[in-house]
Structures are given as structure tokens and as C-alpha cells.
Amino acid sequence: MPATPFSCSYLILQPRFNSYFNPLFRSFTYQLSTSPLSFNGIKFTAARVHSSLSPAAETDSQSGGGGRSGALSPGPIVAGEVQRIDVNPPKGTRDFPPEEMRLRNWLFNNFKEVSRLYGFEEVDFPVLENEALFTRKAGEEIKDQLYCFEDRGNRRVALRPELTPSLARLVIQKGKSVPLPLKWFTVGQCWRYERMTRGRRREHYQWNMDIIGVPGVMAEAELISSIVTLFKRIGIKESDVGFKVSSRKVLQEVLKCYSIPESLFGKVCVIIDKIEKIPVDEVKKELMAAGVSQEAVEELLQVLSVKSLTGLEEKLGSSGKAIADLKQLFSLAEKFGYSEWIQFDASVVRGLAYYTGIVFEGFDREGKLRAICGGGRYDHLFSTFGADDIPACGFGFGDAVVVELLREKGLLPDLSLQMDYIVCALDEDLQGAAAMVAHVLRKKGQSVDLVLESKPLKWVFKRAARNNAQRLVLVGSSEWQRGVVGVKILATGEQYEVKLDELI
Ligand code: HAM
Numbered sequence: 001m002p003a004t005p006f007s008c009s010y011l012i013l014q015p016r017f018n019s020y021f022n023p024l025f026r027s028f029t030y031q032l033s034t035s036p037l038s039f040n041g042i043k044f045t046a047a048r049v050h051s052s053l054s055p056a057a058e059t060d061s062q063s064g065g066g067g068r069s070g071a072l073s074p075g076p077i078v079a080g081e082v083q084r085i086d087v088n089p090p091k092g093t094r095d096f097p098p099e100e101m102r103l104r105n106w107l108f109n110n111f112k113e114v115s116r117l118y119g120f121e122e123v124d125f126p127v128l129e130n131e132a133l134f135t136r137k138a139g140e141e142i143k144d145q146l147y148c149f150e151d152r153g154n155r156r157v158a159l160r161p162e163l164t165p166s167l168a169r170l171v172i173q174k175g176k177s178v179p180l181p182l183k184w185f186t187v188g189q190c191w192r193y194e195r196m197t198r199g200r201r202r203e204h205y206q207w208n209m210d211i212i213g214v215p216g217v218m219a220e221a222e223l224i225s226s227i228v229t230l231f232k233r234i235g236i237k238e239s240d241v242g243f244k245v246s247s248r249k250v251l252q253e254v255l256k257c258y259s260i261p262e263s264l265f266g267k268v269c270v271i272i273d274k275i276e277k278i279p280v281d282e283v284k285k286e287l288m289a290a291g292v293s294q295e296a297v298e299e300l301l302q303v304l305s306v307k308s309l310t311g312l313e314e315k316l317g318s319s320g321k322a323i324a325d326l327k328q329l330f331s332l333a334e335k336f337g338y339s340e341w342i343q344f345d346a347s348v349v350r351g352l353a354y355y356t357g358i359v360f361e362g363f364d365r366e367g368k369l370r371a372i373c374g375g376g377r378y379d380h381l382f383s384t385f386g387a388d389d390i391p392a393c394g395f396g397f398g399d400a401v402v403v404e405l406l407r408e409k410g411l412l413p414d415l416s417l418q419m420d421y422i423v424c425a426l427d428e429d430l431q432g433a434a435a436m437v438a439h440v441l442r443k444k445g446q447s448v449d450l451v452l453e454s455k456p457l458k459w460v461f462k463r464a465a466r467n468n469a470q471r472l473v474l475v476g477s478s479e480w481q482r483g484v485v486g487v488k489i490l491a492t493g494e495q496y497e498v499k500l501d502e503l504i
Helices: 055-062 097-116 163-179 217-234 248-257 260-278 280-289 293-306 309-316 321-336 400-408 428-443 457-466 477-481
Strands: 027-039 042-052 077-079 082-085 128-129 147-152 156-159 182-191 202-213 240-248 342-344 358-364 373-377 392-398 418-426 449-450 469-474 485-487 495-499
Touching: 027 240, 042 147, 042 202, 082 469, 097 202, 097 217, 128 163, 128 280, 128 449, 147 449, 156 309, 163 182, 163 202, 217 240, 217 321, 217 358, 217 373, 217 392, 240 418, 240 428, 248 260, 248 293, 248 309, 248 485, 260 280, 260 293, 293 309, 309 321, 321 342, 321 358, 342 392, 392 400, 392 495, 418 457, 428 449, 428 477, 449 495
Parallel strands: 042 082, 240 342, 418 449, 418 469
Antiparallel strands: 027 042, 077 082, 128 156, 147 156, 182 202, 202 392, 240 358, 358 373, 373 392, 469 485, 485 495
């Protein structure tokens, strides 16, 4: 069957230009029409499209949405030879059409530039890892959210839900060939089968910075400083966000008083982290089921409500490592110049089992969003993978919550498409000449939208306006014979002729 030319009036794809910009999107009902078209060997059915904002789509958009609105993803529907596809990405995932890609690149460039300013080297790992890398036994939520499956070689694999285990794997693999301390950063996609809420989705990108091989608090202080630098670069102030800081050593000291074995530590922290998500009585029950005495549970919960370092000192005494570390961090924060960004809050524990020391989370001061970023010290992760321990700390900073915050504050940057030139042949015979003009300009670093077909001038001007092109070059036959082209500065309307080799 011959392919039918693509017709806009027949196949209208869902206008989802907004998982970053505006979470509102529409879902559509389809009516089959008659003409199939083929593309890259797949047959599509051109469908007349009727839009209707479905309640499910509204729910998704309110919750940060993206992806399909239905709970189950239907497979392709095959009617005769025609395969009708669902044009939405899977629930909780995003497409990045150009305007969203520009925002993503802007954000990632800021992540990368801050990492460069702090002297970090970029690394990356595969999105697909061996499942065993993530199957810790502390009852963390992240393990239940794993996208995991058996590959064709019967290996258990998983899409990474976070980057830290991969980083640890690579550090172990490199062994002594890399000099410590390592300062590594990465920006990568992570997958978690999450309950969708605002800023939480099933795939997200995380910017991570990690320092491997530094046992002292200077490392944490440097990491928090880098996040503050990022916030400032993108226009977020200390009146918008702050960091809640604590240390897991606080809990360790309480547990030690009640002779609770070290081996329970990670598990207890993971249970305690649920305090704001499930009723306190449930948390108490889980703690006792894990082997923590009722007395110790009450003491732990009391300590977690402390909101000042002096209050903590009153509870734990002033001699412990937790207090010493935290005091040093607050003192360093003054030297780094970000004291007003951080506050002590004993309730910050974090939901990952591997943290051992200082932990921190970035939060919006209006309390509308989930954590913007989080991290801490994880000095014993390496030994859980069978290697020698190396002191380490780092953070993860997602791409979704910060964009919600920027939108809330009216701080989204204006990232409209920009083009230096649009180049158009006035005659079909001059298309080769127009290509030469584009080539000359591109060699000089100018971005050029070359008009690839014969089009009326009205169309060319409309396209130039859409692309925010600065200049229009018209290649006409009499000018070309004289070795010149016509240039129009689109903002002012000024026109002039210029020789090909004098174009800039
Ligand atoms: P995490 O707190 O699980 O830590 O995630 C870090 C950040 O990633 C969160 O604060 C949030 O910005 C973002 N994030 C996490 N899950 C989602 C989601 N479902 N949708 C959107 N954004 C999300 C970690 O992953 C640690 N591995 C961080 C770390 C690095 N610690 C030391 N080094």
C-alpha cells in the first residue's frame, strides 16, 4: 500500500509542550480514519483527533503529571494491517520537545558550570545496572520502587533509581589507580516507580556531586556551598529556600545508650524517616518490631523534635561526635558565607540506609514542595559492596522540583528560540547558491535556518519571526551574478547588499 503524505489536518499529536513549563496537558479520544501512512517501516493510522480534558489527565497535571493518564498502558491496537500507537509516553515519564529541551539544557548547563567552578570531574554510568547493586536489605522505599527485570541472558537487571551505588561501583573498580580525594559529578536519568505527586515522577534527572576520600566536615561544607552557588545562579534566594541539616550520629548516640546493635542502625533510620509519611504509632510499631525497646523509641522521637543545636547539646551533652561535626559545619558555613541558608533540624534523617553522618535536605520555605535536593555522608557504603570503606559524601539534586519552584517564583528564564540567520533562495535554481551562503555563515559560527524548499516570501518572514532570526539573507539571481546577496536586519528593517566573503 503506498504511503499517504503526512497531513496535519488528519494526525494531530497531543500538544504536550509542558512537562517543565506548564503541567497542563490534554488527552484525546481517537477516531479511526481511512488513510494509513508509513514512517520508518511502522504503519500509522491517520486519525481525526478530538480533544477532551479527561478527569484522569487533570489529576495527573495537578500532580506534576506527564505521561499517559491511564493506569494501564494499552499495547498497539492492530486493525488489519494498521497499527495504531499511543502517542503519549508512559505514565510518569516525559517527552522533551524543543522548548522544554531548552529549559533542561539551561538547568543542566548550570549544574555543570557550578561543578566546574568547584573543580569536579564529570563521570557517567549505565542507566541499566545489575539489580543486586540496589537491593539493600534495610527496607528502603527505593527498593520497592525499582524498575527491574530479567534480560534475554537471564540476568536480573534494573534501571538505576539513584546514582550513588553506580558511583561506588566505579570507585571500587578503579581501585588504587585513582588518587583520592575524588571529586566527581554526574547528571543522569533515574527511574523510580513512585506515587506521582508534584515534582515527583517515575523518571527524573539528578545532578550529583560526591567527594570520595575526605573524612572531615569540610567536604559537606563544600558540597552545600556548591548547591547555594547553583541556587544563586538561577535566581533563587535564601528567602526562598533553606537547608535542614542534622547528623545520623545523633540517632547513633541515642541507640548506643540503649545498647541497640550497630547492625540495626540503617534499618532504624529508614523507619524513622517515615515519620512525616505514616502515623507516628505505625513508626513506633515498626521500630519495636525491629528490636528497639519502647523506652528507646520514646527517647528517639523526643530527640527528633529538637530544632536547635543548643537544645541538642542539652539532650546529648556536648562531648559527642554528632555535636562536634554539626558545630564545625555551622562554623564553616559562616566562613563560606551561607549561614543564613542552613538550620539545624534533628528530624532530617533521610530515607536511604547508607548515610552515616551529616545529612541535609534543601526545602522551599513556603513548604509547598517536596525536598529539592538531599545528601549526606556515607562512610560505610563501600564495605557493603565487599570493598574497603572509604569516607564519602555527596548529594542528589533533581530536575523536577526546582523547576516547579522557579515557576512558583516567576523565575523561569526566557529561553525562546534564537537564530542568527535565515537564508532563502528566491529562485529554485539558486538553492545551491543559498546552501553556499549558509555554509559560509556556519563556518563563521552563525546559526542558520536554510529554507530547503521553494517558498513564498510571506512564509519565509513568518518562519523568521517564529525562529527569532536576526537577519534574513535573500539569494536572488541578479545579485548572485554580481557576487552579492541581499541582507535584511529583521528588527529594524534595514537592508543592504554584501559580498559572500564579507558576510559575518
Ligand atoms: P534522594 O533524596 O533519594 O537521594 O534523591 C535526591 C533528589 O533527587 C531529591 O531531593 C529530588 O530532588 C530528586 N528526586 C528523587 N526522586 C525523585 C522523583 N521520583 N521524581 C523527581 N525527583 C526526584 C539520592 O538519590 C542520593 N543517592 C543522593 C546522594 C548522592 N547522596 C549522596 N550522594
